[in-house]
Amino acid sequence: MAGSRRGCGCVDHIDLLVATHPHADHIGAADEVIRGTNVGNVLYSGVPHTTKNYEDFLKAVDEKNINLVRAEPGQSFELGGGALIRVLAPIAPLFTREDLRSGGNEPNANSVVARLDYGDFSMLLTGDAEEQTERERLIKNGANIRATVLKVGHHGSKYATSEDFLKRGEFKLAVISAGMDNRYGHPSQEVLDRLKAAGVRVYRTDFQGEILISTRGQEGDAKVSTAREPKPNEDMWAGRQALRDDSARRGFIDFGDLPPAPKPKDEARSNSNRNANANARRTGTR
Numbered sequence: 001m002a003g004s005r006r007g008c009g010c011v012d013h014i015d016l017l018v019a020t021h022p023h024a025d026h027i028g029a030a031d032e033v034i035r036g037t038n039v040g041n042v043l044y045s046g047v048p049h050t051t052k053n054y055e056d057f058l059k060a061v062d063e064k065n066i067n068l069v070r071a072e073p074g075q076s077f078e079l080g081g082g083a084l085i086r087v088l089a090p091i092a093p094l095f096t097r098e099d100l101r102s103g104g105n106e107p108n109a110n111s112v113v114a115r116l117d118y119g120d121f122s123m124l125l126t127g128d129a130e131e132q133t134e135r136e137r138l139i140k141n142g143a144n145i146r147a148t149v150l151k152v153g154h155h156g157s158k159y160a161t162s163e164d165f166l167k168r169g170e171f172k173l174a175v176i177s178a179g180m181d182n183r184y185g186h187p188s189q190e191v192l193d194r195l196k197a198a199g200v201r202v203y204r205t206d207f208q209g210e211i212l213i214s215t216r217g218q219e220g221d222a223k224v225s226t227a228r229e230p231k232p233n234e235d236m237w238a239g240r241q242a243l244r245d246d247s248a249r250r251g252f253i254d255f256g257d258l259p260p261a262p263k264p265k266d267e268a269r270s271n272s273n274r275n276a277n278a279n280a281r282r283t284g285t286r
Helices: 030-036 052-063 131-139 163-169 189-197 265-283
Strands: 002-005 011-019 038-044 067-070 076-080 083-089 113-118 121-125 149-151 173-176 201-204 211-214 223-226
Touching: 011 030, 011 076, 030 038, 030 052, 083 131, 131 163, 163 189, 173 211, 189 201
Parallel strands: 011 038, 038 067, 121 149, 149 173, 173 201
Antiparallel strands: 002 011, 076 083, 083 113, 113 121, 211 223
């Protein structure tokens, strides 16, 4: 999203809302944002999806009569002050189910990929695009992927952010958006190892909360601030263990289709002790 904030820190309006693809973790509650905020344009991949989240998203766009733009390479959107968003993908022909027999799914593979340029500062925004998109669409078609900052693809999935992609991108900083208790192994150890080998400085929302990047568009002036510092036991270069493959052909893991994520050992032990004490009181034992 690109917009501006009032003095209270809340968003006043959104010039361009980018719906990278129709999975719930990317467009969930987008309909509420659209209805509750002044939105100028909505950019989307155009890949259909038969979910209520996607239907609600399209319905809200239609109700507010917002300009809905299907993403295509070569499109650009001026954000003011010299900032520019350029669309790099999806690139026709779009990936089909047949193309992805070895893994992956159509919404992820056809994610909107865009780059933000502001003076000498640049940032690559990759949605949930994975290695096949990096190789077969971006690199093969000569897309300009070199940037100061990389928003790491698919939340740090092992299937994205390939070694060749990192080499060509020459990124200085990388931001990984992943939940503390996610069940999908995000970020993966494999992608963290690749980022470390490439000499990229990493920031993670699971350990650092909200991440804010500020720049005046000058070479090397990007400043990063985070909501908190990692705790002593939170290793920035340690990946998470997946409970299920995050690139299933049927699509991204649906919310609620797995039991709750494992709790940290200390918390689990504490809960176990509380349950034991409660049982003891009920049975009259000490």
